[in-house]
Amino acid sequence: MSEPLPQGAVIGILGGGQLGRMLAVAAARLGYETHIYDPDPAAPAFATARHGTVAPYDDAGALAAFAESCAVVTYEFENIPPEALDAIEQTASIHPNRRALTLSRDRLTEKTFLRDLGLTTAPFEAVENTATLATALEAIGTPSILKTRTLGYDGKGQIRLDTPEDVSGAVDAIAGAPAILEGFVSFTKEISVIAARSTTGAVACYDPGENVHRNGILHTTTVPAEVTNRDRTDAVLLAGQILNALDYVGVMGVELFVTKGGLIVNEIAPRVHNSGHWTQLGCAIDQFEQHIRAITGLPLGPATRHTDVVMENLLGDDVLKLPALADENAQIHLYGKSEPRPGRKMGHINRLKPTA
Amino acid sequence: MSEPLPQGAVIGILGGGQLGRMLAVAAARLGYETHIYDPDPAAPAFATARHGTVAPYDDAGALAAFAESCAVVTYEFENIPPEALDAIEQTASIHPNRRALTLSRDRLTEKTFLRDLGLTTAPFEAVENTATLATALEAIGTPSILKTRTLGYDGKGQIRLDTPEDVSGAVDAIAGAPAILEGFVSFTKEISVIAARSTTGAVACYDPGENVHRNGILHTTTVPAEVTNRDRTDAVLLAGQILNALDYVGVMGVELFVTKGGLIVNEIAPRVHNSGHWTQLGCAIDQFEQHIRAITGLPLGPATRHTDVVMENLLGDDVLKLPALADENAQIHLYGKSEPRPGRKMGHINRLKPTA
Numbered sequence: 001m002s003e004p005l006p007q008g009a010v011i012g013i014l015g016g017g018q019l020g021r022m023l024a025v026a027a028a029r030l031g032y033e034t035h036i037y038d039p040d041p042a043a044p045a046f047a048t049a050r051h052g053t054v055a056p057y058d059d060a061g062a063l064a065a066f067a068e069s070c071a072v073v074t075y076e077f078e079n080i081p082p083e084a085l086d087a088i089e090q091t092a093s094i095h096p097n098r099r100a101l102t103l104s105r106d107r108l109t110e111k112t113f114l115r116d117l118g119l120t121t122a123p124f125e126a127v128e129n130t131a132t133l134a135t136a137l138e139a140i141g142t143p144s145i146l147k148t149r150t151l152g153y154d155g156k157g158q159i160r161l162d163t164p165e166d167v168s169g170a171v172d173a174i175a176g177a178p179a180i181l182e183g184f185v186s187f188t189k190e191i192s193v194i195a196a197r198s199t200t201g202a203v204a205c206y207d208p209g210e211n212v213h214r215n216g217i218l219h220t221t222t223v224p225a226e227v228t229n230r231d232r233t234d235a236v237l238l239a240g241q242i243l244n245a246l247d248y249v250g251v252m253g254v255e256l257f258v259t260k261g262g263l264i265v266n267e268i269a270p271r272v273h274n275s276g277h278w279t280q281l282g283c284a285i286d287q288f289e290q291h292i293r294a295i296t297g298l299p300l301g302p303a304t305r306h307t308d309v310v311m312e313n314l315l316g317d318d319v320l321k322l323p324a325l326a327d328e329n330a331q332i333h334l335y336g337k338s339e340p341r342p343g344r345k346m347g348h349i350n351r352l353k354p355t356a
Numbered sequence: 357m358s359e360p361l362p363q364g365a366v367i368g369i370l371g372g373g374q375l376g377r378m379l380a381v382a383a384a385r386l387g388y389e390t391h392i393y394d395p396d397p398a399a400p401a402f403a404t405a406r407h408g409t410v411a412p413y414d415d416a417g418a419l420a421a422f423a424e425s426c427a428v429v430t431y432e433f434e435n436i437p438p439e440a441l442d443a444i445e446q447t448a449s450i451h452p453n454r455r456a457l458t459l460s461r462d463r464l465t466e467k468t469f470l471r472d473l474g475l476t477t478a479p480f481e482a483v484e485n486t487a488t489l490a491t492a493l494e495a496i497g498t499p500s501i502l503k504t505r506t507l508g509y510d511g512k513g514q515i516r517l518d519t520p521e522d523v524s525g526a527v528d529a530i531a532g533a534p535a536i537l538e539g540f541v542s543f544t545k546e547i548s549v550i551a552a553r554s555t556t557g558a559v560a561c562y563d564p565g566e567n568v569h570r571n572g573i574l575h576t577t578t579v580p581a582e583v584t585n586r587d588r589t590d591a592v593l594l595a596g597q598i599l600n601a602l603d604y605v606g607v608m609g610v611e612l613f614v615t616k617g618g619l620i621v622n623e624i625a626p627r628v629h630n631s632g633h634w635t636q637l638g639c640a641i642d643q644f645e646q647h648i649r650a651i652t653g654l655p656l657g658p659a660t661r662h663t664d665v666v667m668e669n670l671l672g673d674d675v676l677k678l679p680a681l682a683d684e685n686a687q688i689h690l691y692g693k694s695e696p697r698p699g700r701k702m703g704h705i706n707r708l709k710p711t712a
Contacts (some may be wrong), residue, residue, distance in 0.1 A: 004678070004679055007675065007678075007690065007692070007694070008692065008694055021384070024404075025381050025384065025385075025404065028377070028381070028403055028404050028692060029381075029688065029689050029690065030688060030690055031675075031678075031690030031691070031692050031703065032692075033403055033692065046406065047384055047389055047405075047406040048380075048381065048384050048404050048405075048406075049403075049404075050402070050403040050404075281640060284637060284685050284686055284687045284706070284708045285685070285686075285687065289688075293682060298678070298679060298682045299679060299682045299683050300682075301682060301683070301684070301685065301686075302684075302685040304685050306663055306708055307662055307663065319363065319387075322360070322363075322387075322654070323360055323654060323655060326649060326654045326655045326656075326657060327655050327657070328657070328658075329640050329641070329657065329658040329660050330640055330641075330657075331640045331641065332385065332386060332645075333385050334363065334385065334386055334387030335387070336363070336364065336384060336387050336388075336389065338363070338364055347387065350640070352640050352662055
């Protein structure tokens with residue numbers, strides 16, 4: 001695409017969760033309209049978009065009509081069935097591209113891609129059944145983690161193995177789904193890089209943020225991360241390497257483990273990322289706007305940070321703290337979800353720490 | 357209202373222009389839904405709100421149904437017919453209140469209110485016809501400006517009188533509408549204060565911004581304004597005085613002239629204000645969120661500025677500069693208007709100047 005999409009063009013977004021909602025708002029700020037596609041009529045993004053389709057991801061007719069109405073299609077989550085892409089790609093182009101999407105929805109292809117790129121990952125082996133798990137366990141050792149190849153997120157679909165005796169129960173626990181066994185990595189902290197690449201191949205990376213998890217779910221991201229300059233530079237360079245290798249267009253989240261021996265790539269997400277929400281307060285151009293710029297053919301903006309930020313997720317009943325939170329010099333983002341179930345991401349708060 | 361509105365409550369917004377649009381986005385960020393009311397189906401705010409009514413402001417039935425669907429009603433412009441308020445107030449409360457609205461839509465009642473409060477305004481006299489204009493002109497002198505009492509904005513409905521001979525044409529030029537004659541004020545600059553007041557009477561004021569107009573339309577607002585500490589303090593204090601006197605709930609824009617003898621109040625606007633758009637980049641809590649907090653009964657946030665900002669309006673064809681503007685470290689806000697007519701506000705850009 002040589003010219004940016006014209007004002008008023010419609011951007012399709014697969015998935016109407018909080019990420020889709022914040023993408024829709026960013027698109028509006030750049031003069032674009034959005035069309036949200038989600039099976040759930042209560043999905044938060046419908047409230048901030050002009051157009052909406054409520055239909056399952058395997059409804060080829062609804063997907064085709066959706067694609068027909070859009071100048072470009074993007075998505076807020078990676079677990080999109082390939083058949084949905086087939087239906088859409090007849091008429092609309094999809095960013096980030098299919099390769100990035102299909103690769104990252106499968107832990108085995110993702111880790112293989114990263115290793116083939118010369119990057120360091122945790123040791124891993126493919127696991128199909130109890131027998132191959134035993135073989136994998138010999139290679140990887142314990143402690144290790146058995147993870148389903150697809151559909152896992154926020155710690156779901158994962159079983160920790162502390163001794164070889166845990167084998168039999170583990171395969172049952174993931175219902176025999178194709179999996180990988182990952183070795184434990186001894187890391188000092190987790191950081192992530194939010195990186196963007198434009199249709200012309202320009203790359204912009206935000207400062208790495210330092211992530212703290214609770215119960216397998218992101219709790220806080222603090223920027224800047226306390227890491228060595230070398231790790232900071234390596235993080236940004238390897239993110240650029242990944243984007244270029246995929247001929248990627250859009251924003252990607254790259255999760256990294258910091259170890260004494262250098263950085264280990266944990267996971268990539270071909271979309272805007274929870275650990276990039278701090279950019280809404282810390283940067284003139286946040287990750288959501290950057291993604292919209294990328295997929296519409298606009299130039300990327302600088303990923304410069306003008307202030308230090310701590311982002312904290314509001315899970316479940318945390319949202320009830322709102323009146324008290326409102327007293328702080330902090331930016332509140334709520335997602336408009338009606339049921340504050342335990343562990344459910346209801347919103348986040350960006351706290352400002354002015355740079356000295 | 358003692359408890360804040362619950363998550364998911366619907367906020368009604370009269371007027372679907374860019375201010376309504378940015379209010380709707382701020383409401384979404386706090387977990388509220390919005391219902392936009394505007395006679396124009398192409399109004400920008402419909403694209404970012406869940407609910408919309410397209411109907412004229414004198415359609416009592418549509419207004420009643422609109423009010424019925426809302427937990428609270430606010431507005432983005434002051435030229436709302438009193439009959440519309442009648443229809444709404446049967447079922448929903450309106451913030452800011454009726455007194456602030458009716459007072460500020462008439463230059464004569466507005467200026468009289470400000471003068472009665474002990475504040476300095478430009479000298480003014482009521483004008484009903486050519487005869488009273490001649491009398492007023494004797495009191496005020498030339499140069500002076502004849503302004504319609506209602507419906508004037510962005511320099512519309514104003515005629516400058518340089519000599520007493522201009523009298524006869526002037527009344528014709530404003531079609532005999534009720535008017536006021538204002539004396540010229542010799543000022544060094546115009547500043548404005550964006551001030552907010554909560555349901556509990558708490559007041560928060562943003563730093564005064566310095567405004568530059570072109571052709572009677574706001575061109576840039578720079579924050580901080582270059583003024584003396586005394587003027588800065590006076591500006592904030594008098595804004596608070598105005599809000600308290602009106603028992604005001606919501607955000608107000610207060611335009612001030614800086615003169616050697618102190619501050620002169622030019623105009624008040626009972627709504628979020630173009631000269632407050634810089635808060636989107638300069639503050640954790642911007643004027644739109646502050647307004648939503650006020651009218652929903654949430655505590656106000658701090659109006660602290662963490663960075664210096666220059667806001668520039670994009671008028672008419674300015675919007676075509678977009679790809680070039682996108683290269684800057686600046687925050688772009690476009691309103692999604694389809695026709696870039698000359699002088700029409702199409703968007704704005706917030707440029708960041710990190711504080712030294």
